[in-house]
Amino acid sequence: MRRDVTLREVADLAGVSSRTVSNVVNGYANVTEHTRARVMQAVEQLGYRPNVLARNLAQGRSGQIAVVVPYLDTPYFSELLQGIIRAARAQGYNVLIDQTDGDPDHERMLINHGRSRLLFDGIIFSPLGLDQQALADHDPSLPLVILGERVSQGTFDHVGIDDVTASRQATEHLLDLGRTRLAAIGDQPYPTGEAAQLRTRGFREAHERRGVAVHDELVIATPRFNRADGAGAMRHLLDLPEPPDAVFCYSDLVALGAMHVLASRGLRVPEDVAVIGYDDIEDGAYANPPVSTISPDKELIATTAVERVLLRIASRTSLPGMELRAPHRLVVRESTVGRAAASRTP
Amino acid sequence: MRRDVTLREVADLAGVSSRTVSNVVNGYANVTEHTRARVMQAVEQLGYRPNVLARNLAQGRSGQIAVVVPYLDTPYFSELLQGIIRAARAQGYNVLIDQTDGDPDHERMLINHGRSRLLFDGIIFSPLGLDQQALADHDPSLPLVILGERVSQGTFDHVGIDDVTASRQATEHLLDLGRTRLAAIGDQPYPTGEAAQLRTRGFREAHERRGVAVHDELVIATPRFNRADGAGAMRHLLDLPEPPDAVFCYSDLVALGAMHVLASRGLRVPEDVAVIGYDDIEDGAYANPPVSTISPDKELIATTAVERVLLRIASRTSLPGMELRAPHRLVVRESTVGRAAASRTP
DNA sequence: TTTCGTCTTTGCAGCGCTGCAAACAGCATG
DNA sequence: CATGCTGTTTGCAGCGCTGCAAAGACGAAA
Numbered sequence: 001m002r003r004d005v006t007l008r009e010v011a012d013l014a015g016v017s018s019r020t021v022s023n024v025v026n027g028y029a030n031v032t033e034h035t036r037a038r039v040m041q042a043v044e045q046l047g048y049r050p051n052v053l054a055r056n057l058a059q060g061r062s063g064q065i066a067v068v069v070p071y072l073d074t075p076y077f078s079e080l081l082q083g084i085i086r087a088a089r090a091q092g093y094n095v096l097i098d099q100t101d102g103d104p105d106h107e108r109m110l111i112n113h114g115r116s117r118l119l120f121d122g123i124i125f126s127p128l129g130l131d132q133q134a135l136a137d138h139d140p141s142l143p144l145v146i147l148g149e150r151v152s153q154g155t156f157d158h159v160g161i162d163d164v165t166a167s168r169q170a171t172e173h174l175l176d177l178g179r180t181r182l183a184a185i186g187d188q189p190y191p192t193g194e195a196a197q198l199r200t201r202g203f204r205e206a207h208e209r210r211g212v213a214v215h216d217e218l219v220i221a222t223p224r225f226n227r228a229d230g231a232g233a234m235r236h237l238l239d240l241p242e243p244p245d246a247v248f249c250y251s252d253l254v255a256l257g258a259m260h261v262l263a264s265r266g267l268r269v270p271e272d273v274a275v276i277g278y279d280d281i282e283d284g285a286y287a288n289p290p291v292s293t294i295s296p297d298k299e300l301i302a303t304t305a306v307e308r309v310l311l312r313i314a315s316r317t318s319l320p321g322m323e324l325r326a327p328h329r330l331v332v333r334e335s336t337v338g339r340a341a342a343s344r345t346p
Numbered sequence: 347m348r349r350d351v352t353l354r355e356v357a358d359l360a361g362v363s364s365r366t367v368s369n370v371v372n373g374y375a376n377v378t379e380h381t382r383a384r385v386m387q388a389v390e391q392l393g394y395r396p397n398v399l400a401r402n403l404a405q406g407r408s409g410q411i412a413v414v415v416p417y418l419d420t421p422y423f424s425e426l427l428q429g430i431i432r433a434a435r436a437q438g439y440n441v442l443i444d445q446t447d448g449d450p451d452h453e454r455m456l457i458n459h460g461r462s463r464l465l466f467d468g469i470i471f472s473p474l475g476l477d478q479q480a481l482a483d484h485d486p487s488l489p490l491v492i493l494g495e496r497v498s499q500g501t502f503d504h505v506g507i508d509d510v511t512a513s514r515q516a517t518e519h520l521l522d523l524g525r526t527r528l529a530a531i532g533d534q535p536y537p538t539g540e541a542a543q544l545r546t547r548g549f550r551e552a553h554e555r556r557g558v559a560v561h562d563e564l565v566i567a568t569p570r571f572n573r574a575d576g577a578g579a580m581r582h583l584l585d586l587p588e589p590p591d592a593v594f595c596y597s598d599l600v601a602l603g604a605m606h607v608l609a610s611r612g613l614r615v616p617e618d619v620a621v622i623g624y625d626d627i628e629d630g631a632y633a634n635p636p637v638s639t640i641s642p643d644k645e646l647i648a649t650t651a652v653e654r655v656l657l658r659i660a661s662r663t664s665l666p667g668m669e670l671r672a673p674h675r676l677v678v679r680e681s682t683v684g685r686a687a688a689s690r691t692p
Numbered sequence: 693t694t695t696c697g698t699c700t701t702t703g704c705a706g707c708g709c710t711g712c713a714a715a716c717a718g719c720a721t722g
Numbered sequence: 723c724a725t726g727c728t729g730t731t732t733g734c735a736g737c738g739c740t741g742c743a744a745a746g747a748c749g750a751a752a
Contacts, residue, residue: 018709019710030731032731051462051464053709055708055710078418081443089444095443118400400737405741
């Protein structure tokens with residue numbers, strides 16, 4: 001097993017200093033065409049490839065950003081991740097992935113640079129177990145971008161959509177279809193559930209605007225936004241004396257879980273119960289029936305998050321926290337309007 | 347912005363050599379309880395955290411493994427990834443993720459250590475664009491574990507399930523339900539489609555065992571295993587003069603796509619057409635109706651893959667290629683047997 | 693007391709690269 | 723011919739850590 005070729009060996013072969021080889025390899029500074037050619041030939045001949053570790057140590061950066069999500073198998077995150085990886089790679093950054101399972105201690109550790117320095121230069125983070133206070137206490141020297149809605153200010157950016165407006169639109173859509181007993185699945189009335197609370201706010205605002213009262217007993221809290229929680233909440237709702245005739249689910253997964261229960265009870269969607277989700281994951285579009293939903297511009301969210309974290313890395317000074325809103329749209333499918341062809345509303 | 351605390355500073359405070367601090371921090375060698383306590387106190391006091399980059403450079407390893415999949419938003423991979431990340435982290439390794447989109451050049455680059463050395467110590471790889479020959483030509487100094495079935499031998503391991511047997515069982519299940527016109531969606535009759543071909547083999551073997559002829563025109567090739575391909579193939583099948591009464595899909599996504607089309611054409615599953623998938627992703631279990639499927643032991647696949655790649659990293663000598671088979675089971679749900687309670691077959 | 697063996701601690705070199713500032717052209721200007 | 727200028731190349735130190743081998747400490751055995 002041959003040792004790796006180093007800069008110095010290339011330099012010796014090309015008859016120049018190792019620093020010059022470095023300059024050529026990195027496209028730095030001014031190098032004569034003649035020198036460059038000589039060096040490049042030596043590089044080819046020896047099959048030289050730079051050692052990133054050494055480079056990074058010398059530069060005091062790792063060239064990596066961490067992306068931290070609570071659960072990797074959540075389709076919404078997988079879809080987002082794709083965009084993030086692409087955007088980061090385009091800027092020469094590698095992406096390190098971590099999953100926290102919502103563990104607050106683990107999350108706290110990560111936003112304080114993890115166990116060791118220089119493992120990643122910045123972090124894109126979707127917190128689940130941390131409340132505002134914990135987030136505000138993060139290591140300010142670590143460039144941080146938060147995914148999803150948060151209400152606090154701090155030395156970090158938020159990238160997300162306007163949850164209140166989106167939720168209001170989803171709810172208005174249901175009300176405008178003539179539904180009267182609307183349920184909401186996914187509220188989280190505790191400190192770490194801000195995103196959920198914003199959606200509940202939108203749900204209520206829609207009722208206000210339409211002059212209808214909210215049926216408080218139909219607003220169901222769930223610890224997570226997954227299928228199982230959606231299914232459990234739906235079962236509960238159907239067991240009520242007066243079940244809902246429409247459900248606003250705070251994620252498409254919740255909607256899929258709810259629809260699963262509806263189907264197993266022999267109820268028709270949307271005839272008996274209309275269902276709308278949130279996130280526009282691919283599963284929803286292919287579900288039976290296809291799920292109406294709020295569709296955030298994921299590609300833009302991904303590129304914006306990467307852009308911001310790299311910006312923060314580049315500017316050594318600490319930037320003020322920014323609130324970045326990506327656009328979203330209401331996607332109407334069969335789960336609310338039946339076999340009518342899917343149409344779109346901005 | 348304070349400079350980071352170094353080993354030497356801790357050493358000075360504790361009144362020992364930096365080498366001793368290193369020994370304590372890493373739990374190396376024999377250190378007196380007294381010394382350890384002194385050092386630990388200094389570590390606490392200064393808030394020392396090791397610099398992984400420096401450590402790795404000195405050790406000539408990166409402490410990272412790369413996991414490379416064609417598409418990140420494929421639920422099967424997301425689910426696998428979770429297990430891989432957990433297992434790797436338990437061994438002190440970080441996971442670098444990359445997505446190739448099936449691009450052969452990109453894939454070829456990765457199995458030859460990427461653009462630079464020391465970025466990752468080993469790689470767990472799910473190839474899509476590379477054929478046997480390209481895989482065999484990989485840099486033998488890079489510990490490599492391939493996910494999924496492959497027929498070749500080489501200086502790398504395979505981790506997967508027994509595709510032929512699993513596919514045979516899925517097909518037998520359909521035949522045993524009394525179905526006579528079985529379709530298969532997902533064949534890939536070209537060099538990079540070996541996994542698909544194994545499934546087709548299982549499909550054919552089942553027919554042989556039951557003494558039934560395969561309807562060749564019902565074996566449909568698709569470039570990928572996603573919903574869109576499943577939907578397209580299903581449309582084609584339904585447009586045939588004699589459509590199938592059962593479909594074996596080479597992935598659950600394909601099955602979901604197919605079921606989507608069946609529903610939109612007003613056909614009932616399983617009454618009109620029985621559908622079985624492959625992979626046992628969560629979407630399948632929550633689909634309407636829930637999809638029967640082949641369920642690979644993903645957790646075991648993940649831990650085995652990590653175990654093997656770390657083993658190869660640890661043993662500097664090149665190990666012979668191994669074929670590692672994880673168990674699988676047939677999971678029977680409504681998409682093949684209707685509302686009968688889901689039961690299990692080994 | 694000396695010698696040996698074991699356990700603990702240390703010093704030094706160096707992983708492969710880049711930052712920095714100095715050195716060295718080569719050429720035009722005074 | 724000295725001076726200054728721009729453009730190119732170089733040498734050296736050092737990023738923060740660990741491998742290695744040697745040194746020191748300490749008690750047991752001779």
